[in-house]
Amino acid sequence: MNNELVWAIVPAAGTGSRMQADKPKQYLELEGKTVLERTLQRLISHPRVKGIIVAVAKNDSWWGQISVQSDEPIHVIEGGVTRADSVLNALTELDNMSDGDDPWVLVHDAARPCLRHQDISHMLETLSDHPVGGILGIPVNDTVKRANSDQEITETIERHGLWRASTPQMFRLQVLKQALETAQKQQLTVTDEASAMELAGFQPMMVEGHSDNIKITLLQDLALANLFLQQQRGEK
Numbered sequence: 001m002n003n004e005l006v007w008a009i010v011p012a013a014g015t016g017s018r019m020q021a022d023k024p025k026q027y028l029e030l031e032g033k034t035v036l037e038r039t040l041q042r043l044i045s046h047p048r049v050k051g052i053i054v055a056v057a058k059n060d061s062w063w064g065q066i067s068v069q070s071d072e073p074i075h076v077i078e079g080g081v082t083r084a085d086s087v088l089n090a091l092t093e094l095d096n097m098s099d100g101d102d103p104w105v106l107v108h109d110a111a112r113p114c115l116r117h118q119d120i121s122h123m124l125e126t127l128s129d130h131p132v133g134g135i136l137g138i139p140v141n142d143t144v145k146r147a148n149s150d151q152e153i154t155e156t157i158e159r160h161g162l163w164r165a166s167t168p169q170m171f172r173l174q175v176l177k178q179a180l181e182t183a184q185k186q187q188l189t190v191t192d193e194a195s196a197m198e199l200a201g202f203q204p205m206m207v208e209g210h211s212d213n214i215k216i217t218l219l220q221d222l223a224l225a226n227l228f229l230q231q232q233r234g235e236k
Contacts, residue, residue, distance in 0.1 A: 005050040006124065007094055007103050008043045008168070011086035012036055012110035013057040013079025025216055026110040027062040031229055035216055037068055038113035038229070043106070044070040046120050050103070053093055054110075055079035055086035084180055084190050091177040098173065104133070105176060106168035107193050111216040114228045115168070119209040123170055126207050133171035134205030135194045136213065137163040163206050166213055169193040171204070 012026050026036040033041075036054075043049050051073040056063050058078050068074060077093050079086035087107055094105065106123075108115065119136060127134050140162040146155045169192060176193055179200040183190045190196040194204045212228040214221060 008052045008106045009090040010054045010110050011083050013086045035113050040068045042115045053090040055090045088180045102174045108168040114212050123207050132202045135169040136166045136209040137206050
């Protein structure tokens, strides 16, 4: 098995407006720590993660309260207006630090604190020799409907081959940086790193992960994440 170390990037400059809380969702409390602390701890405690670059908002007043125990470096940089901007800023920082190396990079959502070490290891093993890289996800099992603006069903979508995209998303530093730079120059909207790679002509691989790797978006998601963390305790 390839034991190459990888870097993690966590875009954490979002405001989480849908949460309707008094602070961004990544700084809400989850089992006595912030969501972001939980997320960073899951990443940095994996033996193959060499370090993390976190992109935070320019006027972030909460980062200074973050505390993560680690022997590996956690760098903080200024994020951008969009997720893609933040990731590109982090990739540029990593490129400047890498002395010409081209490491694998794991981009992970700040608001996914329930990521299992098992899923990280599975990604690294599956994609270590892949020419492009790939993303963690879950096959769609529910019946999928398309609706119009009046919420009337217009068709049932064939679910075979459909996946719910998740994170981490794993690509080599240089090719992902170039893909995001190109999308930015062409003013193309990319919602995740895989979409930038797809626009650049690549075909990333889907890697199946656990369904408890949820993204905290609404307040009720905190209770669910709390339950998942309790269930996972001792089995990351």
